[in-house]
Amino acid sequence: MRQSRTGAGDKPAPDHTNLPPHDRDNKEIAELFDEAADLLALHNENPFRIRAYRNAARSLRDLDQPLSSLTSDPTYKLTDIPGIGKDLAGKITEILSTGEFKLLYKLRRQIPTGTRDLLLVPGIGPKKARQLERVLGIHSLEGLRAATEAHQLAGVKGFGAKTEANILTSLTQAEAASGRMLLDEASDLANRLTSYLAPTTGNNKFEVAGSYRRSRETVGDLDLVADCDDAAALMDRLQNFDTAATVLGRGATKMSLRLASGRQVDLRVVPRESFGAALLYFTGSKSHNIELRKMAQNLGLKLNEYGLFEGDIARAGRTEEDVYRTLGLTWIPPELREGHGEIELAATGRLPQLVETQDIRGDLHVHTDATDGRHSMLEMIEAAQRHHYEYLAITDHSQRVTVAKGLDEFQLQEQWSNINKIQGSFPDIRILKGVELDILEDGALDMPKETLKEADWVIAAIHYGLKQSPQVITKRLIKAIQSGLVHAIAHPTGRLIGKRPAYDFEWTEVCKAAVDYGCALEINGQPSRLDLNEQALSRAMNYPVHFVVSSDAHSMNELNFMKFAVYQARRGGLAAPNILNTRDLRLLKSKATTS
Ligand SMILES: [Zn+2]
Ligand SMILES: [Zn+2]
CATH class of the missing domain: 3.20.20.140 (Metal-dependent hydrolases)
Structure with missing residues (x-):
């Protein structure tokens, strides 16, 4: 089964995936090695070990053949690649065969996300990040912004007034990207979760909602919404998706999970007659939902994640279309739900026929x-x-x-x-x-x-x-x-x-x-x-x-x-x-x- 990305009212997107998800290319492994080098440096590890990862990353980028095709030749040895010793060859094999890189996951868990986020700012490498942490106690982009705006950076060794000004201009970008996934990672994770959960979700309704469904340019947590007869079974299965995951919370109908990669997944299980209202609610955006709730109030109704109610009687909730229709609106594609005037367009039948x-x-x-x-x-x-x-x-x-x-x-x-x-x-x-x-x-x-x-x-x-x-x-x-x-x-x-x-x-x-x-x-x-x-x-x-x-x-x-x-x-x-x-x-x- 495959989730329809844009939900009901839209044709399902054709599945174009033609390579196995583990067929990562050289560039991607090089990026993972660079990240490992950054995190080892943040950890103040042995400089030789750090340099080994950096050199390996460089030589992977210079390779003119994809690693996956090289390793399919049984006579080929990864250690023939310049800069790749036995240890790093093992890491490459691990990534190619399992799609995982345990050392990196461990480093990501050990180093607080806030400190890692500092590396998203152009001009701040591990050395400068450590300096900021030591001298000014900065562990987050928030802290960095406060210190920069108070001109505290210029006094720190290695930072001048010019660096400070540069950091201030690039902070907004880094803030937008911190802790968020690019769309390829988000879509890969959403697809893997969807097919992994399929045996339990079966013929029930299941969608990845949130900013992912709205195709925001970066995605934070993944929000899963399911209608399922056996919520406990679904949660048990989700818990086993990643054996190294941490359960942040679990109740009768909801669960939050932090995966080994550091990504967070939230699951919400709702009754069938509420699925549309819940999907709408968890897809957002906030401002879209607020506007819808106001519309409902004006009609003497109440809208929440369980449905659209008149007193105690549910008037709609099973599908998104029902909810929108009862409010006097046509179904609004998730990509437009940003509170930018889309509700008025839907009320007057002027929504664009979006490209597919x-x-x-x-x-x-x-x-x-x-x-x-x-x-x-x-x-x-x-x-x-x-x-x-x-x-x-x-x-x-x-x-x-x-x-x-x-x-x-x-x-x-x-x-x-x-x-x-x-x-x-x-x-x-x-x-x-x-x-x-x-x-x-x-x-x-x-x-x-x-x-x-x-x-x-x-x-x-x-x-x-x-x-x-x-x-x-x-x-x-x-x-x-x-x-x-x-x-x-x-x-x-x-x-x-x-x-x-x-x-x-x-x-x-x-x-x-x-x-x-x-x-x-x-x-x-x-x-x-x-x-x-x-x-x-x-x-x-x-x-x-x-x-x-x-x-x-x-x-x-x-x-x-x-x-x-x-x-x-x-x-x-x-x-x-x-x-x-x-x-x-x-x-x-x-x-x-x-x-
Ligand atoms: Zn270009
Ligand atoms: Zn190009």
């Missing part, structure tokens, strides 16, 4: 192993076919992006002639000759115009000089758009959730240029980007600009990130006609060449 994952006909931003992708072009095409796409744009990086082995004009042309050769073997999917073009610091394009004219699909993005002034960034974007050679601006604001704030630019000027030159703006589905997000979308939607939703996949599995782009589009209130890649290829191309 099934509307998407092709992916227009993917990478291959020619640059920093993990799989070959053929593998990416075959994976795209499993998504039933009609077209796929191969958009590897241009040469400026040296960290990703960006292609020069000759390598790009070679890739394109390769596409010409293989297209015949793929009658069902059109492969678009594309590129992710770097917009250089002066706004010039990182590829000769003559080459770009032969492309089917060009996306352009800023990867360097992100700290330039808004005026300069505006000029760069507009210059790229006005070249008439760019079909879409990729990850238009450059932010990385919890790591790097968006750069600022003049939205009016950029959006107007985009409209004039028929250049679309991308909604990038990488969980750390989700760029544009809903706030940016609401700015851009003041103009008749077109959007594309993309996965920016760097592996076959990451083609699934398309759904995260679609969720952000839905949060922004976008309908299919706003989005170019809901169209067939002919319409896509005619739009793309109207410049």
Whole structure:
């Protein structure tokens, strides 16, 4: 069984998972090793041990083959990788075979979350975090904010007035990310929980509610809502989901669990006739619920997690639709339940017909192993076919992006002639000759115009000089758009959730240029980007600009990130006609060449 992410009233999303969950790539294991090094450093551990993890992380990132394919060869030894000794090889095997990394889990449990959160602030590494803890007794982002605002940091060794100012500007981002999961982790956990509990939930209703169901860009706890005849059996099973979990609380109908990974799961079991009201209540948001309760009061009714009541008599509660209908509203998709005017729209029948994952006909931003992708072009095409796409744009990086082995004009042309050769073997999917073009610091394009004219699909993005002034960034974007050679601006604001704030630019000027030159703006589905997000979308939607939703996949599995782009589009209130890649290829191309 699979939970329908958007709940009743919506078609179930197709399941695109095509790799086992444990097939983590080298980059992910490198990230786990880096985190282990950070936490060991916070623990003031032996510097050699810390360095060993850092070196191992670096050499895993440099490996040109996925670990899972190397280890499937019985003659291959992980210790052949530079920097990987016997101990670390054991850790890699553990992660690959069980999906778990016990040492890291232990470290996460030992070091208070507040102290770990300090590392989310750019410019604060383990050393500085320890310094702050020792000198100023700071154990949390809250404490850090108070100390920074009181200018106490500038006096601490290693911190100057400038560091203090930098920390203050990046604190908000870190606060947003602290203790929260990115959508890929949240969705992986939600799927694992759902299928694990399926034997007990059976034919009963079960949903993952909360901010996860609303597709917020980061998710805190997972809130499970179930109607179940045997609440105790369901809780027993949940308790065994993770043998290293801590039970934070358990009653007759609710339970809270802290998993070994540090994530919290809350379960609520409700009677069948209350399921819709409970799902509504635990999906939130708070402000949406408050507005609904006020509406109920005005009608002489009372709304809570058990139902919608007139005195003692339940008027609705079994499904969300019933509750909304009784309040005089159409069902509101969870992505819109943020108290931003959606209730008024629902009351007057003006809710947008939100785009759905099934509307998407092709992916227009993917990478291959020619640059920093993990799989070959053929593998990416075959994976795209499993998504039933009609077209796929191969958009590897241009040469400026040296960290990703960006292609020069000759390598790009070679890739394109390769596409010409293989297209015949793929009658069902059109492969678009594309590129992710770097917009250089002066706004010039990182590829000769003559080459770009032969492309089917060009996306352009800023990867360097992100700290330039808004005026300069505006000029760069507009210059790229006005070249008439760019079909879409990729990850238009450059932010990385919890790591790097968006750069600022003049939205009016950029959006107007985009409209004039028929250049679309991308909604990038990488969980750390989700760029544009809903706030940016609401700015851009003041103009008749077109959007594309993309996965920016760097592996076959990451083609699934398309759904995260679609969720952000839905949060922004976008309908299919706003989005170019809901169209067939002919319409896509005619739009793309109207410049
Ligand atoms: Zn990029
Ligand atoms: Zn990319």
